[in-house]
Amino acid sequence: MSDDVMAEVVGELRDELKELRKENRRLREEAEAEEVKPPAPPDDEIVESFFKDKNYADSSERPKRFTIKYYQTHLDGIPLREATTSDALNFANNWSGENKAPKRATMLTYLGNIKVLYDWMMRHEWGPDENVVDEARDRYKSQNRSAIKRSGQHTGTVIQPEEYLQLVRSNMGARAKSFLVLAVKTGLRRKELVSLKVQDLDLENKVVYNRSPKGVGEQRVPKDSADQKILDDEAVAALERWLDRREATLERLGERGHEGRRGEGAQPESEWLYPNDAGEKLDPMSMSRWWSKATDRAHHVVKDDDEELSEKFDAFTPHDARRCFTSWLNWNNCPRDIIKALRGDSDGDMVALYTRHGEDQVRREYQKAMPSLGL
Secondary structure (H helix, E strand, O other): OOHHHHHHHHHHHHHHHHHHHHHHHHHHHHHHHHHOOOOOOOHHHHHHHHHHHHOOOHHHHHHHHHHHHHHHHHHOOOOHHHOOHHHHHHHHHHOOOOOOOOOHHHHHHHHHHHHHHHHHHHOOOOOOOOOHHHHHHHHHHHHHHHHHHHHOOOOOOOOOHHHHHHHHHOOOOHHHHHHHHHHHHHOOOHHHHHOOEHHHEEOOOOEEEEOOOOOOOOOOOOHHHOEEEEOOHHHHHHHHHHHHHHHHHHHHHHHHOOOHHHOOOOOOOOOEOOEOOOOOEOOHHHHHHHHHHHHHHHHHHHOOOOHHHHHHHHHOOHHHHHHHHHHHHHHOOOOHHHHHHHHOOOOOOHHHHHHHHOHHHHHHHHHHHOOOOOO
16 A cells, blocks of 8 residues: 555544544533433422422421421521532531430431432432432441440340330341341340251240350351250241241242352252351341341331330340340349350350259240240
C-alpha cells in the first residue's frame, strides 16, 4: 500500500472517529437530560399528599405528623428530597426534643416513621433515588449498640414470659419460631444452637443432646458425655414444625444444585438442625443476624403500643434468652443445683443430678418452674 493510500485511509478513520465521538457526546447528553428529575413539590405539599395517600387513623397519624415536623425543624430549610444520610443521622444523634432528648427507642420509632415517608417519596418520579433515612437508622442502631457495649452499661435483658410470647408471635415462621423457643426453653448458647444436628434431638423423650458445650471448641463430644437439655411440649411442637419445613427447604436447595463451600456437585447437608442457605453448618454470626431480624420484627410490631418493650426487643440478644431461661427457673423456685445442671455450667453435673434426684424428679422440677408461653 502506497503512502498516499495509507494517508487517505488514516484520514477516513480519523473522520469516522470524530463522528463517533460527536455521536457519543450527543447520546450522553440526551441520557443525562433524561435522568434529570422533575422538581419536587414543596415539602408541605409532599407531607399532606403522603398522609392523604396513607389514610392513617387519627390516633396513628398524629404522632407521625409530629415526627416529620421534628425532622423538618432539624433540617432547618433543607428540602426533604435533598437531605442526606448524614442529615438524617445528625437528627438521630442531636435532636433535643421539645422538652428533653428522646430515648433511644423513641428515636428509632421516629426514624421508622420518616423512613416510611421516604419509601413513599421514592415511588414518585420526583422522589429521591435512595432512602437515606433507612441507612441512617441502621447506622444509629449500630453505633448505639457499640457505645453501650463499650460503656459496660448493657448487662443483659430479661423479659417476662408474656413479653417473650410477643417476640415469638411476631416471628411465626417455622425456623425463627423454633430457635426462639428452643433457646429460651433450654438455655443453649448461640454456638451450641448452630452446632446441633438433627440426630441430637430425641423428641419422643423430649431431650436435646448438646454435644458442643462451652469449652470443647469445634469438636463434638460423644452422646453419652453430652449435656442433656430437657424440652417441654411447646419446644417439641416448634421443633417438629421446623423439621417438616426444613426437609422441604433442603429439597429445594438440592434441586437448585447449590454448591456452597464444598464445590461443584456438592449436595446440601441434611444433618445440621439449622443449615445455612448452602445446606451447611451455620456460623454463630449468621445466627446473630437471624436473631437480630427476629427482634427487629418484634420491635416494629409493638413500638406503637409499648415503647418500653420495643426498646427491650431492640437490645435483646441470643444470650439474653439464656438469661431468661435462668431467671424464669429462679423465679419459680427451681432448685439451684438443678438450674446449674440444666444450664450446662462447669460445676453442674447432670449425671450426678440424675443419680441424686432421679431423672423423673429433675423433669418434674423443670416442668413446674418453666412457664408455658401459651403458643
